Amino acid sequence: MPDQLFGIHGASLALRSQRLAMLASNIANAATPNYKARDIDFGRALDMAAGSGDAGAAAAAATAYRVPTQSSLDGNTVELSTEQTEFAENAVGYRTTLSFLQSRVATVMQAIKGE
Amino acid sequence: MPMSVYDIAGRAMSAQLVRLNTTASNIANAGTLSGSKEGAFRALKPVFEAVGERPGVATVRVNAVVASSTEPTRRHDPDNPLADRNGDVWEAGVDGAAEMVEMLETARQYQNNVQVMQTAKTLTLDTLGLGK
Numbered sequence: 046m047p048d049q050l051f052g053i054h055g056a057s058l059a060l061r062s063q064r065l066a067m068l069a070s071n072i073a074n075a076a077t078p079n080y081k082a083r084d085i086d087f088g089r090a091l092d093m094a095a096g097s098g099d100a101g102a103a104a105a106a107a108t109a110y111r112v113p114t115q116s117s118l119d120g121n122t123v124e125l126s127t128e129q130t131e132f133a134e135n136a137v138g139y140r141t142t143l144s145f146l147q148s149r150v151a152t153v154m155q156a157i158k159g160e
Numbered sequence: 161m162p163m164s165v166y167d168i169a170g171r172a173m174s175a176q177l178v179r180l181n182t183t184a185s186n187i188a189n190a191g192t193l194s195g196s197k198e199g200a201f202r203a204l205k206p207v208f209e210a211v212g213e214r215p216g217v218a219t220v221r222v223n224a225v226v227a228s229s230t231e232p233t234r235r236h237d238p239d240n241p242l243a244d245r246n247g248d249v250w251e252a253g254v255d256g257a258a259e260m261v262e263m264l265e266t267a268r269q270y271q272n273n274v275q276v277m278q279t280a281k282t283l284t285l286d287t288l289g290l291g292k
Contacts, residue, residue, distance in 0.1 A: 058287075065283070067216045069165045069276045073172030074220050075269050076179075077208040083216035108216050125272065136279050143286055150291045 050153070053091065054145045059100035060090050061139040067108070068132045071123050079120040082111040084131065087138075163213055165280040169273045171211070171219040176270040178222045179206045183263045190254040195242045200232035201252035203259070230255055 064085045074080040090107035094100045113122040182204040194200040205228050212218030230253035238247030 065280065066163070066165050066168065069168045069280070070212070070216060070218045072272050072276055073168050074208075074210050074218060075272070076176075076265070077210050077220050080210050080218075085216075105215070125269075129272070132276065132279070136283060139283050140286065143283075143290065147290060154291075 051146060051149055053095055054142050054149070056094035056098070056100045056103075057091060057142045058139065058146065060085065060087060060094060060104055061135060061142060063100070063104045064135050065132075065139065068128055068135060071111070071128045072125070072132065075121070075123045075125055075128075077121060080123060081120075082113075082123045082128065083108055084111050087135075163217055163219065166277060168217070168219040169277040169280070171221060172273045173270055173277075175206070175208060175220045175222050176266050176273065178225070179208075180263065180266045180270070182206050182225060183259050183266060186254050186259045187256070187263070189252050190256050190259070192252045193237075193240065193242050193249045194232070194252075195244050195249065197232055197234070197250050200250035201254065202227040202232065203230050203252075203254045204228070228253065 064087060067083060067085060071082040071084070074082075085104050086107040086109060090100075090103045093103035093106060097103060111122055111124075111127070113124055114127075115124075116122070186203045189201040192201055204225050206222045207224045207226060208220050209223040210218045211221050232250040232253040234248050234250055236247055237243055237249045240249050243249050
């Protein structure tokens with residue numbers, strides 16, 4: 046029932062939040078030798094989550110290693126410019142989903158109150 | 161409890177702070193003299209290590225602080241009170257330029273983690289305000 050109420054946005058918010066943690070990990074490990082950056086393919090994860098309804102499993106299945114534009118000597122594949130861009134994009138996406146949810150809640154509240 | 165964005169960014173900030181402390185002691189000790197090669201100061205370097213619980217979600221910690229392999233430089237200075245029998249003193253093995261670069265990089269990466277935490281905080285507060 047909650048899936049019908051919020052549509053795809055519930056799964057989307059969960060995936061955005063998991064991706065936020067993953068990108069934060071990449072930024073935190075920007076100076077760790079041999080750290081391999083990972084990211085969630087958001088579009089693919091959302092398709093899977095919409096089908097199965099399990100956001101956690103979808104995020105795990107759509108996680109892949111980042112391919113660096115230039116390799117570094119210490120084996121670290123974090124490129125701060127890429128990570129920061131993706132982080133900002135993801136934060137805006139989270140906000141967007143949040144505002145969709147907000148208006149949905151407002152609509153339902155209006156229907157309940159009958160104003 | 162699973163690792164949150166606050167854990168990740170917070171622990172990364174303290175690791176960067178350890179790095180900044182080692183850089184500060186290296187710069188403070190640059191140019192100090194010693195009467196022997198063994199007694200001369202060598203630059204300290206933190207060794208970062210990823211700490212993760214599930215794939216892709218990991219923070220960082222300082223595994224160890226080791227003395228670098230930069231050799232102290234020998235200088236002939238017979239008038240120095242620290243000079244050994246040959247009239248040599250040993251200058252700390254610190255690469256000043258490299259330490260300055262390290263300091264800038266540390267500051268930048270610390271700022272990045274602050275930014276991450278700030279964004280996560282705003283998003284969490286927005287989520288808490290949902291439905292109001």
